[in-house]
Amino acid sequence: xxxxxxxxxxxxxxxxxxxxxxxxxxxxxxxxxxxxxxxxxxxxxxxxxxxxxxxxxxxxxxxxxxxxxxxxxxxxxxxxxxxxxxxxxxxxxxxxxxxxxxxxxxxxxxxxxx
Amino acid sequence: xxxxxxxxxxxxxxxxxxxxxxxxxxxxxxxxxxxxxxxxxxxxxxxxxxxxxxxxxxxxxxxxxxxxxxxxxxxxxxxxxxxxxxxxxxxxxxxxxxxxxxxxxxxxxxxxxxx
Numbered sequence: 428x429x430x431x432x433x434x435x436x437x438x439x440x441x442x443x444x445x446x447x448x449x450x451x452x453x454x455x456x457x458x459x460x461x462x463x464x465x466x467x468x469x470x471x472x473x474x475x476x477x478x479x480x481x482x483x484x485x486x487x488x489x490x491x492x493x494x495x496x497x498x499x500x501x502x503x504x505x506x507x508x509x510x511x512x513x514x515x516x517x518x519x520x521x522x523x524x525x526x527x528x529x530x531x532x533x534x535x536x537x538x539x540x541x
Numbered sequence: 542x543x544x545x546x547x548x549x550x551x552x553x554x555x556x557x558x559x560x561x562x563x564x565x566x567x568x569x570x571x572x573x574x575x576x577x578x579x580x581x582x583x584x585x586x587x588x589x590x591x592x593x594x595x596x597x598x599x600x601x602x603x604x605x606x607x608x609x610x611x612x613x614x615x616x617x618x619x620x621x622x623x624x625x626x627x628x629x630x631x632x633x634x635x636x637x638x639x640x641x642x643x644x645x646x647x648x649x650x651x652x653x654x655x656x
Contacts, residue, residue, distance in 0.1 A: 431584075460643070470577075470585060470630060472643040483641040518584050528573040528634055528642055532584035 429453045431533035433519050439539045440509055448504045448536045450519030458522040459502045460530060461494065463487070463515040470518065476502065509540045543568060545633050547647030554621055555655050562650045563615045564631035571633040575644070576605065576616045579628045588629075589616070621654045628652070 432451045440446050452459050461473040474484040476494055484492075491507045502521075506513055516537050520530040546565045554560045564574075575590035591598045591605040591614065598605045602619040618625055631647040 458642070462644075469648045470632075470644075470646040472645070475641045475643055477641075483643060485643075522642065529575070529587055529590065530642075530644060531587060532577075534584045535582075 431519055431521055431531055433517075433533040433536050435536060436534065437537045437539070439541065442511060442540055443508050446506050446509055446538065448506075448517050448519075448538070450502045450504070450533055451500050452502055452519065452521030453523070453531060454500070455523060456521035456531075457524045458482075458530075459494075459496070460520040460522070461504045462518045462520060462532075464518065464535075465515045473504075473517075506538075509538075511540050514538055514540045543645055545631055545645050545647040547631050547650060549650060550648070551651040551653075553653045553655060556622060558621050558654070560618050560621055560625075560652055560654070561615055562629050562631070562652070563613065564633075564647050565611075565613045566633050567612065568633070568635065569612070570635040571645075572636070573634045573642070574605070574607065574614050575632050575634075576603070577630045577632060577646075579630065579649075585630060618652075621652075623654045623656050626652055626654050 434449045459476040462470050464470045474488045475482045493505045495503050516535040518535045519533045522530045576588045577585035578588045579585045589600045589603045593609050604617040607614045628649045628651050630649050632644040634642045
């Protein structure tokens with residue numbers, strides 16, 4: 428069964444460093460998302476991406492964040508200068524298209540900023 | 542308005558019991574209501590979802606009940622098993638088929654099913 432994959436599973440970085448989180452969405456899906464989950468809290472929407480552009484972003488998704496689909500398979504989230512409060516699980520999700528709302532999540536990347 | 546309120550925060554049931562998790566919303570534009578199951582260290586897995594044109598949907602041991610007038614929906618797990626022990630999140634989205642359909646999640650319910 429096709430699934431969303433994410434790498435790395437765990438990333439440790441120092442405050443102020445740049446990180447890139449990688450995702451490979453399900454191959455025929457057209458809509459892509461990033462969510463984050465601070466330990467013990469609910470899952471929060473960050474950004475949605477369709478047709479090579481951001482379709483919506485949350486207040487969390489400030490100028491330090493960017494997303495990119497550099498090729499036909501990868502979808503990346505870049506945090507330019509990490510802060511301690513960026514420590515969280517980051518989940519990528521994808522959706523097939525307008526016929527369905529169903530979003531499928533990857534296993535997540537645990538980001539730890541020290 | 543964008544919030545989804547979920548209760549209880551945690552729930553303990555005996556094997557075979559029927560845990561019920563409730564969610565409520567305010568935004569009447571929401572038109573898709575999924576439930577996700579999450580095991581520790583894993584991503585949320587889509588369990589079952591409902592749209593507001595039906596009042597109930599059943600898939601296996603999982604049932605969603607939906608009350609449009611009360612703006613509430615709930616998850617029932619029939620014949621619960623220890624393997625069902627996980628965190629359950631309700632969510633909601635609006636604008637079916639649109640370019641965004643961001644999911645607004647509830648705060649989660651930690652379910653423990655005791656053998």
